[in-house]
Amino acid sequence: MTISQDDVTGHFSARAATYDRSSSWCTDEELGRLVLDATGPRGSDRVLDVACGTGLVSRLFSGRVAEVVGVDITPEMAEQAKPHLDRLVIAPAEHLPFEDDEFDIVVCRQGIQFMDLPEAVAEMVRVVRPGGSVVVVNLCAYGADDREEYFEVLRLRNPVRRHFFLPEDLRTVLHDAGCSEIELRRYVSVEDVDVWSDNGAIGEDHRESIRAAYRRASGAFRTLHAVREENGTFVDRMLFVVAAGRKP
């Protein structure tokens, strides 16, 4: 099945009202701190938050830098980001309506999995100034031993996801877009799978398929994700990778 941008905006408009509480990582302060560490914002910086959603990343920068601009394709999500933004633009990441070299920092958390690649990351690099940072943050499988099972679960939980990553894939994405000095940071987010799957945009059939996937998970998956079962629900330690590169 081909996934269109209308499919993506349909999914996220259904989730907009409850998005911020749909995962523990959404508002996780430690993950937020890692994003700030990776970007090193200064007071004079102009920051672009690509796929800003409800502004959970924008708000990390708000008040610390000279300007925060958000861009997203789902108005129902992005309207909520407005209090944390100097400017909101509704546009696709693949065609950013900004000048070359306009920003000091471009950040995109949980966004590139829905985008045309490599076009979207090339656009992020185009609009950042030479010497500026491009940071992409995404859930990743730990490696070859959990990728098939984890990607199936991720697909069930969000059927409009188009790309699935291992940690080193994020390095490649930035490298191929022309970034240098690429560094990866890891963060493990502890998610109650039943809460995480209750995202407002998938049916009970998908949620039951996710539970079934955890019930039959391989030993390797259970070990890597340190899966715990508590009263019939599962807890998964999900891996985030924060990949930061510099435009030469």
Ligand SMILES: C[S@@+](CC[C@H](N)C(=O)[O-])C[C@H]1O[C@@H](n2cnc3c(N)ncnc32)[C@H](O)[C@@H]1O
């Ligand atoms: C999982 S949310 C992430 C929101 C926010 N970055 C965060 O970390 O909470 C994904 C967001 O990506 C946006 N999005 C998906 N594809 C996009 C595209 N091609 N261009 C711009 N935004 C896109 C969606 O509308 C949605 O708001």
